[in-house]
Amino acid sequence: MQVRTVAVFIGAIMILSGISARAHHSWNTVFSEDKPLVLRGTLSKVELVNPHGWIWIDVKAPDGTVTKWGIEGGPPNGLIRNGITKDTLKLGEELVVRGYGARDGSNLLAGVKYERADGKEFWLGNEGAEATAKARGDVK
Amino acid sequence: MNAFLFAGRQAAGVIVATTSVVLTSVIGIAQDRPSPATNGSYKVPRTPDGQPDFQGYWTNLTYTPFERPRALANKPFYTEQEAIEAFKKAVSDSTDQIVHYVNSDFGATPVQTGARPNRRTSLLIDPPDGRVPPLTPAAEKREATRLAAQKARGPLAQTWKDDRGTVWCVFHDRAVPSIVAPYGSNYHIVQSRDWIVMTYEWNTEHRIIPLDGRPHGPAAVRTYAGDARGHWEGDTLVVETTNFSPNRNFFGSEGTFTLVERFTRTADDTIVHTYTVEDASTWTRPWTVELPMHRINGPMLEYACNENNQDGFATLKNARAQEAGTLAPMDAIKRGDAKATITEREEQGAAKVLGGEGQDEKK
Amino acid sequence: MRTATFASIAAAVLFVALSPRVGESQTYTSLRTASGQPDVNGFWQALNTAHWNLEAHMASPGPVLQLGAAHAVPPGQGVVVDGPIPYRPDALAKKKEYAANALREDAEIKCYLPGVPRMMYMPYPVQIVQSDSTILMMSEFASAHRTIHMGSKDSPPADTWMGWSNGRWEGDALVIETRGFMGGTISALDREGAIQVRFLDRAGNYHTDGLRVVERLRRIGPDHLSYQATIEDPNVYTRPWTISMPLYRRLDANMQLGEFKCEEFVSDLVYGKYQRTPDK
Numbered sequence: 043m044q045v046r047t048v049a050v051f052i053g054a055i056m057i058l059s060g061i062s063a064r065a066h067h068s069w070n071t072v073f074s075e076d077k078p079l080v081l082r083g084t085l086s087k088v089e090l091v092n093p094h095g096w097i098w099i100d101v102k103a104p105d106g107t108v109t110k111w112g113i114e115g116g117p118p119n120g121l122i123r124n125g126i127t128k129d130t131l132k133l134g135e136e137l138v139v140r141g142y143g144a145r146d147g148s149n150l151l152a153g154v155k156y157e158r159a160d161g162k163e164f165w166l167g168n169e170g171a172e173a174t175a176k177a178r179g180d181v182k
Numbered sequence: 183m184n185a186f187l188f189a190g191r192q193a194a195g196v197i198v199a200t201t202s203v204v205l206t207s208v209i210g211i212a213q214d215r216p217s218p219a220t221n222g223s224y225k226v227p228r229t230p231d232g233q234p235d236f237q238g239y240w241t242n243l244t245y246t247p248f249e250r251p252r253a254l255a256n257k258p259f260y261t262e263q264e265a266i267e268a269f270k271k272a273v274s275d276s277t278d279q280i281v282h283y284v285n286s287d288f289g290a291t292p293v294q295t296g297a298r299p300n301r302r303t304s305l306l307i308d309p310p311d312g313r314v315p316p317l318t319p320a321a322e323k324r325e326a327t328r329l330a331a332q333k334a335r336g337p338l339a340q341t342w343k344d345d346r347g348t349v350w351c352v353f354h355d356r357a358v359p360s361i362v363a364p365y366g367s368n369y370h371i372v373q374s375r376d377w378i379v380m381t382y383e384w385n386t387e388h389r390i391i392p393l394d395g396r397p398h399g400p401a402a403v404r405t406y407a408g409d410a411r412g413h414w415e416g417d418t419l420v421v422e423t424t425n426f427s428p429n430r431n432f433f434g435s436e437g438t439f440t441l442v443e444r445f446t447r448t449a450d451d452t453i454v455h456t457y458t459v460e461d462a463s464t465w466t467r468p469w470t471v472e473l474p475m476h477r478i479n480g481p482m483l484e485y486a487c488n489e490n491n492q493d494g495f496a497t498l499k500n501a502r503a504q505e506a507g508t509l510a511p512m513d514a515i516k517r518g519d520a521k522a523t524i525t526e527r528e529e530q531g532a533a534k535v536l537g538g539e540g541q542d543e544k545k
Numbered sequence: 546m547r548t549a550t551f552a553s554i555a556a557a558v559l560f561v562a563l564s565p566r567v568g569e570s571q572t573y574t575s576l577r578t579a580s581g582q583p584d585v586n587g588f589w590q591a592l593n594t595a596h597w598n599l600e601a602h603m604a605s606p607g608p609v610l611q612l613g614a615a616h617a618v619p620p621g622q623g624v625v626v627d628g629p630i631p632y633r634p635d636a637l638a639k640k641k642e643y644a645a646n647a648l649r650e651d652a653e654i655k656c657y658l659p660g661v662p663r664m665m666y667m668p669y670p671v672q673i674v675q676s677d678s679t680i681l682m683m684s685e686f687a688s689a690h691r692t693i694h695m696g697s698k699d700s701p702p703a704d705t706w707m708g709w710s711n712g713r714w715e716g717d718a719l720v721i722e723t724r725g726f727m728g729g730t731i732s733a734l735d736r737e738g739a740i741q742v743r744f745l746d747r748a749g750n751y752h753t754d755g756l757r758v759v760e761r762l763r764r765i766g767p768d769h770l771s772y773q774a775t776i777e778d779p780n781v782y783t784r785p786w787t788i789s790m791p792l793y794r795r796l797d798a799n800m801q802l803g804e805f806k807c808e809e810f811v812s813d814l815v816y817g818k819y820q821r822t823p824d825k
Contacts, residue, residue, distance in 0.1 A: 070512050071339065071497040078527040082538030089731045090703045092485045093366075093384075094492070096731055101537035109536075112733045114492070117366055118703055119383060123239075123479045127702035140524045140533070145500055146509060150733060154524045230579035230677065237676060340821040342812040352809045370692070372681050374586050374674045375579065379681055386690050388683055390672065396799045405804040484690065484705045486727075488808045489657045495735040498819035505821075 070145075073152040077143035081111055081151060085135050090128040093117040097153075099137055113139050113153040135159070226417050226447045231375040233393075234417045234447055239482055240475040241296035242360060242455065243367040245272035248471075250304030250312025258312060259301050269299035296368070296478045305362070307456075308470040314433055321434050321464040328431075337512065338501040348494040350385060351487035353406035355430060357382035358389055358423065359441050359457055360473055369475065370482045378412055378419065386485045391421055398424055404437060406430060419445040435464040451477035551722060554759045554777050554785050575717050575764040578675060583717045585762060586675050588795035588802075589770055591666035594621030598748035599788055600628055608648055618747075624666070624788045626773075630750060636781040643742060644749025651744045655815055656687050656807035658706035660743050661723050661758050662774035662788065664689050670795050672802050680712060680719070685802045693721055701725025704754060719762040728754030737815055745776070755780040768794035 083099035095115040100108045118126075136159035141151040156164035226234045245268070250258070260268060304312035317325065335344070342348045356363050368383040381388040391412040399409045408423040426437035439461035447453050453475040460468035503509035527533045535541045575583040594602070601623035607616035632640060643650045653659060659667055669685040680693040693712040701709035701724060709725040730739045742751040756778040765771045770792040777785040813820065 071345075071500055072493050074512075078524055078533035080528055080533050080535040082536070082541070087732070091490060091705070091727065091731065092483050092703070093487055094490065096733060098732070099537075103537070104541065111536075114733070117485070119366055119368075119483050119485075122481065122483060122702040127700075128704065136538075138538070140528060142524075144496070145512070146496070146503065232579075237678070342816045342820065348812065348816075352806050352812075372674055372676050372679050374676060376586070377672075377674045379674050379683070381681075381690065386688065388681075388688060388690055390674070390683065390802060392801065399799075399801070403803075406806065407804060481692070481694070481699075481702070483703055484658070484707055486658055486706045488655070488687075489652075489706060489727075489738075490731045490734055491738065492731070492733045492735070494816060495738065495819065498816055499735075502819055502821070 069152070072144065073142045073150075074145045075142055077145075079141060079143045079151055081113070081137075081139045081141075083111065083137060083139075085131060085133050085137055086110065088128055088131050088133070090118045090131075092119055097131070097137075097139075099139065109149055111149045111151055113141065113151045115153045115156075137164075222448070224448055227450075229373055229375075231373075233373065233375075233414065234419070235373070236371045236378065236419065236445060236447060236453060237373055239368060239370050239478050239480040240453060241368045241478045242362055242473040242475050243297045243365065244300055244305070244362055244474070245269055245297055246300045246302055246305055248305050248362070249314060250306065254303045255311050257303055258307070258310070260303060262301065265299045265301045269297070273297070296476060298474075298476055300474060302472065305471050305473055306469060307472045308458075309467065315465045315467045315469055317434050318462075318464060318466060324436070325434050338504060339497050340501070342494060342498065345494055345497045347487075348491060348497075351491055351494070354382065354385035354387050354487075355406070355432070356384060357387035358407055358410075359432065359443075359459060359471070360455065362473065366485075368478060368482060370480070381482065383482055384485055385487050401425060404428065408441065415444075417446065419443075421445070432459070433465075435459075435461040438463055551757065551759065554722075554757060554775050573764065573766050576767075580677050582675070582677070582714060583719070583764055584675065585673050585680070585719060585764060585770065588670045588672050588797075588800045589792040590670045590795055591668070591772075591790055592793055593624060593666065593790055594619055595624045595666040595788065595790060596663070596668055596746055597621060599623065599625055599746050599750055600630060600748070601625075602748070624790045626787045626789050628786065631783045631786055633781060633783055639742075640749050640751060643744070643751055647744075647747060647749055650740055650742070650749070651747060652740050653744065653747065654811070655738065655740070656811045657740065658687060658689050659684070660706055660726060660745075660752075661691065661708050661710070662760060662776070663745050664691065664707070665760075665772060665774070665792070666790065669805070670800070670802060671792075683802060685805050687805065687807055693719075704728075708756075708758070715761075717763055719760075721760040721762070722757070723760070724757040726752070726754055726756045728752075737818060751781065752776070752778045753780040762792075765791070768796065770794075 081099060081101050083101035085097060086100050087096075087098035089096040089098075093116075095118045097113050097115065099111050099113065101111050102108050118128075138157040138159070139151060139153050140155040140157075141153040143152075144150045158164060229235045229237070306312045306314065309315055339345050355361070356367075363384060366383045370381045370383075372379045372381075376392060376394045378391045378393060379388055380391070387407065389407055389410060391410045393412045393414070395413065396411065398411060403409070404425045404427045406427050406429065409425040410421050410423040412419055412421045414420070421441075421443045423441040423443070426432075426439065426441075428437040430437045432439060439459050441457060441459050443455065443457040445453055445455050454472065455475050456470060456472045458468050458470045459465075500509055504511055522530065522532070524533070528535075578584045578586070597618050598621060602618065602621050604620045605618045607613075607618055609616055648654060653667075658664075664682070664684045664686070665671060667684065667686050671685075672681075672683045674681045674683070678695050680695060682691040682693065683689070689707060691707050691710055693710045695712045697711045699709075699711065704725050704727045706727050708723040710721050710723040712719060712721045714720070726743065728743065729741045742753055743756075744751050756776065758774055758776055760772065760774045763771050771789070772792050773787055773789045775785050775787045776782070
């Protein structure tokens with residue numbers, strides 16, 4: 043009983059530059075680049091888990107109906123190492139999330155950019171991280 | 183502020199536990215202590231057992247390509263200035279990407295996730311042209327057959343084995359031999375006297391390496407992570423790994439390669455990790471990779487891949503729906519204007535807006 | 546969701562610490578590591594039926610008829626020190642429901658991470674690798690991995706399946722406090738992959754994300770550990786309760802953990818409905 047082998051041979055070539063647009067699942071089997079979306083809503087649930095964090099926001103339509111949207115993000119491990127945790131986000135706060143919708147039309151978004159209501163990016167503004175970033179300008 | 187203190191505490195040195203009762207004891211020495219430092223002037227710190235200390239959290243994240251671009255075939259090294267420029271360009275190229283699942287998830291910058299400039303122009307350092315050597319004729323035929331079968335199956339996932347993410351939930355092959363991931367390319371190293379454990383962040387793959395000189399396990403037992411055996415040569419840790427599973431395909435070798443790694447700590451915040459892979463039935467010669475590992479802050483939380491694998495379901499469900507004609511085909515080919523970033527699309531009015539001001543009236 | 550306080554667990558732990566336990570040697574002096582800590586390195590495994598049912602139980606048929614005696618439930622005297630397990634009445638009703646649907650609700654079936662303390666008494670070896678700042682406990686089952694942060698009082702930055710563990714030495718005993726557990730799978734997950742609560746054994750004894758655990762581990766002989774775990778989850782139980790058992794050293798020559806990536810063996814079960822051809 044042989045598992046059909048993953049095409050690591052080809053996959054390795056894809057990650058030559060260290061930047062891959064499709065790092066784990068085949069992105070476009072789940073979400074669609076033809077469905078760019080901007081969601082504005084209030085934060086209702088945080089599932090800050092590895093490997094995929096999920097946040098849920100309530101999006102209000104003009105007629106007042108509220109729809110729940112689940113936003114899939116990357117792994118929070120990197121953020122956690124910079125001191126950002128599940129408690130950093132405040133339930134009820136307003137968010138703007140830009141991303142791509144699900145192919146099958148369900149209320150799920152692959153999140154790309156995250157902003158607080160005042161325009162500041164979601165998770166940044168951490169002094170420890172900035173100091174680390176400056177220190178890493180040196181060459182090894 | 184809290185976050186800064188948190189990061190500082192994680193970077194603190196080794197915590198030594200104290201006991202309230204002093205006991206006499208006999209501690210057996212399983213192997214000879216390694217000889218004094220041989221790596222230049224750097225005096226490597228030692229564990230309580232006297233071994234070079236590799237413990238902590240380390241990243242091999244880099245923007246250096248795995249294989250050397252052909253244009254740089256005769257240029258194995260950048261100057262310092264060139265290296266910094268190449269790094270800066272890679273960092274700026276990786277922000278505001280088209281899709282997600284890259285370093286900037288949730289807003290973390292690539293530098294925050296640990297990447298640094300590197301004077302080498304490729305991670306692969308031998309053969310001298312910095313590229314994987316040619317396959318043997320037998321391996322070429324094998325690969326051609328495999329790729330033809332893959333093509334014949336078509337682009338739609340038939341079983342979970344066609345979904346790379348789900349396969350990685352079984353074993354994440356970038357853990358060993360080390361292949362850099364675009365983020366989360368990190369190891370947590372813990373040492374006791376007789377074992378060194380290197381846990382890779384993706385899928386929490388733990389490489390558990392004995393240092394007690396035991397022989398390799400039985401040839402009949404082959405594993406995804408291989409059978410690793412470690413020993414000290416001076417202050418360098420040498421790990422030899424064999425018995426890889428035939429279910430693995432590493433650059434054309436179906437688990438029949440051997441891996442020899444060397445880890446040397448050259449600074450407080452740097453381990454140099456080189457590895458050589460050899461498989462005469464697959465590659466016309468062995469080849470060698472060098473990966474600097476740089477210290478990062480902890481912790482490293484578990485990567486519970488299998489447990490919340492929503493994408494695995496979606497990939498298969500959508501494949502079936504596409505076959506049944508109830509879902510439009512994947513848009514991989516019809517990119518059109520898909521080079522635009524998500525911000526550009528919003529500015530062009532291509533993105534639908536839901537909720538708050540400026541939302542689209544009709545759905 | 547209510548969560549336990551360590552103060553209430555500490556009281557329960559003290560009660561158990563003062564109670565005599567079968568098989569304990571009062572005079573054993575533990576071997577030490579080079580830095581002077583009691584040495585708990587090695588391969589340890591429970592030899593009881595706790596993984597079937599933490600409470601005392603008779604033999605009974607297993608959940609799959611075709612597996613016959615090979616997967617029937619053997620009898621056990623139970624490992625709960627201060628039982629019966631003190632369920633809230635509403636939670637006890639849920640337990641019975643979960644137990645009746647164990648094949649769907651038990652994370653073990655899907656090769657999900659077993660959590661704590663379950664990992665410690667599953668029928669697989671657990672390897673402990675000990676350093677001053679970190680103790681790793683690794684199970685052969687599903688490559689489950691616990692990182693014990695020694696001397697730490699940090700809070701869990703995110704919830705995990707294996708929890709966040711802070712450890713310290715109290716004399717010769719390793720005391721570990723663990724919390725920050727995932728209570729089940731995420732909201733977006735398909736039903737075939739979803740589990741609602743975390744089982745502590747195959748009998749449906751369960752916990753939620755309100756779980757806190759305090760463990761005590763101590764060498765009582767060259768090849769034996771004594772292991773206690775006090776479990777508190779106010780969503781399920783009316784008070785903390787404690788399990789106790791020996792753990793036995795695996796003395797096999799060249800002992801190492803095998804690679805048991807059971808995810809591979811259950812993926813057809815979990816995704817089968819959406820696949821075109823099952824694995825052969």
